[in-house]
Amino acid sequence: MPCTTILVGKNASNNGSTLIARNDDNGTGRFDIKKFAVVLPSMQPSVYHSVLSHVEIPLPANPMRYTSVPNIEPEAKQRGLWAASGINAANVAMTATETITTNPRVLAADPLVEYVPAANGQPEKAGGIGEEDIVVLVLPYIQSAREGVKRLGMLLEQYGTYENNGIAFSDHDEIWYLETVGGHHWIARRLPDDCYSVIANEFSIDFFDLEDAVTTQKNFMASPDIQEFVEANHLNLSKGKFSARLAFGSHTDSDHVYNTPRVWYGQRYFNPSSFSASANDLVKGPASDTLAWCLQPENKITVEDVKYVLSSTYQGTPYSVFSGGPQSGLFRPIGINRTIFVSIAELRNDVPAPISAVEWIAFGSNVYNTIVPVYTNINTVPAYLSNTTMTVNTNNFYWSSRLIAALADAHHDQEIIYIERYQEVVDSKARALMLEGEKAFHAGDNAVDFCDAQNQKICAMVQKETDDLLYQVLFTASMLMKNGYARADN
Known part of the structure; x- marks a missing residue:
């Protein structure tokens, strides 16, 4: 899915809440039909069956209630539920997924686990897990954002994945962002409390502390063999501090039209004194390959700020979709026509915990919609x-x-x-x-x-x-x- 993600740490938001948000954008030529739902424990399966990859996964007992934004029937029968985003009864949120890319060196060393249909007398071969599956497999079973990373990491190591994705987790204190590396490997980084991150369909984590990831795991986590994987396959391209983006990500000219301009616009909005509007600026312009994974904002960030950026058509720049100027429409907008919903999970720390979790929801193109706050400690949905x-x-x-x-x-x-x-x-x-x-x-x-x-x-x-x-x-x-x-x- 060609989506855009924004993460905001508790000390970077205006009210001390953690915020994780994502536009769920369809690919060209399709609009998934969505609803907002609450999944009670009795509704969660004991064995999960993936529609797309045909993998079957036994699930733990005693799942928690959680919200989701699934496809409706019969769409779900064709492509799966795609639960997408939600908050569970423990006030842990996740959004899945941000489609990302990797490079041939990674894929050669750890190929994606793709579904192979039955043919020539051979039985089918199940694929790994993907965006269709991840929320249902993880969110009902985790008590913290950190637990979310560990559970998803375990599933990736055991079953693999058929696509590259980024997944965000939050609780009242922490935000973690996980990116898959090839078919079975993964890394995750904790967002600093005073920072935000804008992510747009690229492998985005830059600096990564491999030592911390395999020892204390204070701010980084990864597959247990990540160091050996990097060394054995000569993936470290950095001359100084290790850059996961260089090691695991890809680099194409189309990124400068489709992906990096969205990150640039978000960082320009949250740090307006720091960013150039010139497409020719290769350091801090929309074609930059070195925009930071996270930054400290110049001002505190509100839910409305997040929605504004996720509705962006490059307004206020020469690239505005609606300006009619010579550079109008040069870059892929964040607020695109193919957005089917946006979710902003807000876990507040200034109200009692039982009423603190709110998921702001909107459907359709963000330029023309509005977000609705939905309390998630619920048994029914309007x-x-x-x-x-x-x-x-x-x-x-x-x-x-x-x-x-x-x-x-x-x-x-x-x-x-x-x-x-x-x-x-x-x-x-x-x-x-x-x-x-x-x-x-x-x-x-x-x-x-x-x-x-x-x-x-x-x-x-x-x-x-x-x-x-x-x-x-x-x-x-x-x-x-x-x-x-x-x-x-x-």
Whole structure:
């Protein structure tokens, strides 16, 4: 999946929360149909069956409840669930995955584990695990972000993977980011608490402490044999400190159009005094190959900042998709038409733990949608988020968001004022409902009932505001149809 990920440490966010976020972008020519769901322990299988790779994996007993953003039926039968992102009952979040790349030296030494169908009298050969599978295999069984890395690492070592991916984990204290290396190897790095990271479809971790990864594992973890793997296959290309990006990543000219500009724009937003807008700047411009994996932001980062960057079309630069200038559309935007949802997992440290986990959700192209805060300590999900159907209808958030985007994009300059008002109104009203409810929450209250009720209130407001916006966007688009005529004939 061609996605964009943002990680924000607890000392880099405005309220002391950890934030992990990802745009889930479809490949060209497909739009997965999604819903927001909660998976209760009774719904989790005891043996997992992968649709794409046909691998079967026995699962531990006693899974936890967790949220997810799966494909709906019958889409799930064709390609699997693709649970994508979620937060579990222990307030541990993960998002999976950021599709990344590696190089032929790595793949030759540790090939991907690909599915081989039955042929010529030979039985099929199961493949490894991939984006379709990872959330279901890991999230219900982990009590911390660090445990998430270790469980996924164990699964990769045992079953392998058929694709290269990056996966983020968070809890109230830590954020970890894992990248797969070939078919069975992996590395993971802890995000410093005062830093953020923007990741865009490339092997992104730069400095990596191999010694720490195989000893204390304070800030780095990896496959147990990672040092031997690097040495045996002459993967270390660094003259100084070991760079995982150089060792395990790839380098193509297309990165400078498709990938690095997205990282550059995010770093430009969070560190505006440090970054050039010139495509010719090979050190700090959009074509740079050396943009840092993480940086300290110039200011504290909010959920709204994360959403803004994940909606980016390079506004404020010569590369803006909507500018019409000579460099317009030069780079692949972050806020692309193929985004099917965005999730921002916020684990707050300034409210009671039972009501602290919130997953901000939006569907469709981020330029035209709005994020909705959803408490995740829940047993039910409001119908507006969960009742997505294969048939287009406006009774759910998924299809309403997709319709608004498709109508508004054709008349962006005329429609964007209504979109921006909608985004501000929904955000303000949702936060007001959260504040009002949380002030009335007491230690002895039933947290699950509270979170279920809060979500219903928020979604009722969002549905009304979204319906109103859809009416306005449809009206404006109708007035601007090419077969319009100004003569009054009523």
